Amino acid sequence: MTGPLLEFRNVVKRFGGVTALDDFSMTLDQSEILGLIGPNGSGKTTSFNVLTGIYGPTGGQVFFEGQEITGADPRAVYEAGIVRTFQRSRLCLPLSIYDNIMIGDTSRLVRGLWSNLISRRGLQEQLDMTRRQARDLVATFSGHLADRMDQPVGTLPMIERRRIEICRALISGPRLLLLDEPSAGMTHDETHQLMDDILDVRARGEGLSIIIVEHEMGVIERITDRCIVLSYGRKIAEGTYAEVAADSEVQNAYLGAD
Numbered sequence: 001m002t003g004p005l006l007e008f009r010n011v012v013k014r015f016g017g018v019t020a021l022d023d024f025s026m027t028l029d030q031s032e033i034l035g036l037i038g039p040n041g042s043g044k045t046t047s048f049n050v051l052t053g054i055y056g057p058t059g060g061q062v063f064f065e066g067q068e069i070t071g072a073d074p075r076a077v078y079e080a081g082i083v084r085t086f087q088r089s090r091l092c093l094p095l096s097i098y099d100n101i102m103i104g105d106t107s108r109l110v111r112g113l114w115s116n117l118i119s120r121r122g123l124q125e126q127l128d129m130t131r132r133q134a135r136d137l138v139a140t141f142s143g144h145l146a147d148r149m150d151q152p153v154g155t156l157p158m159i160e161r162r163r164i165e166i167c168r169a170l171i172s173g174p175r176l177l178l179l180d181e182p183s184a185g186m187t188h189d190e191t192h193q194l195m196d197d198i199l200d201v202r203a204r205g206e207g208l209s210i211i212i213v214e215h216e217m218g219v220i221e222r223i224t225d226r227c228i229v230l231s232y233g234r235k236i237a238e239g240t241y242a243e244v245a246a247d248s249e250v251q252n253a254y255l256g257a258d
């Protein structure tokens, strides 16, 4: 692939009289970590929702790996290799770590009734392999968690829940991971640890790209290669964290300086 992994071309999203995304264009390269920042209501989550097929855009186009995916439904977007986490936890608290992760890739468990009845050994082998893969993935975040795959996630602290949500997103082997405010509800130290995990995931060198929406500027500064700043749905700045933080329009819109 020669072009960018992801491209938004003049994307517009209106909700009635509100323009949540206003002629928004951007690109993302393979293995890049991009920070998407801006004040409340500036269109960050809407860009994830448009990309993942929750909302069709009012105008413009979206391309992934050179293919147009504008308005594709969430399943097609997932199958193309784009996964996300949400601002609010979407874990099933009474279910185990293993079950919550496998919700992220049920295709591994669907072989069909006849196949399961005729080849029960095959089914068992598939279940064992799937379990091993889920455990290995969790172990890359926390050996401690990997030893407790049958524990209900409702009994775990927030940082462990966030790790499980990220594992659930990663179990399908995506090309692009969208993180929507991963630090929400966590302490400073927990956030620092989680960012170490995210940097480790990227360092594994499997070409994973990440877009992170985050209000904690320390997080953005530490883990992003590049940032885009939105204000009222419009891109007002783009560059390294240091470059955008020094931009006077950004300071006015976002950092609260005069």
Ligand SMILES: Nc1ncnc2c1ncn2[C@@H]1O[C@H](COP(=O)(O)OP(=O)(O)OP(=O)(O)O)[C@@H](O)[C@H]1O
Pocket: 015, 018, 019, 020, 038, 039, 040, 041, 042, 043, 044, 045, 046, 047
């Ligand atoms: N489903 C919707 N219906 C109507 N308006 C919406 C909807 N979703 C978003 N909006 C509006 O679009 C604008 C952008 O919202 P969005 O949630 O994308 O902002 P954000 O930058 O993610 O904000 P925050 O940092 O608070 O999460 C806001 O004015 C919001 O009220």
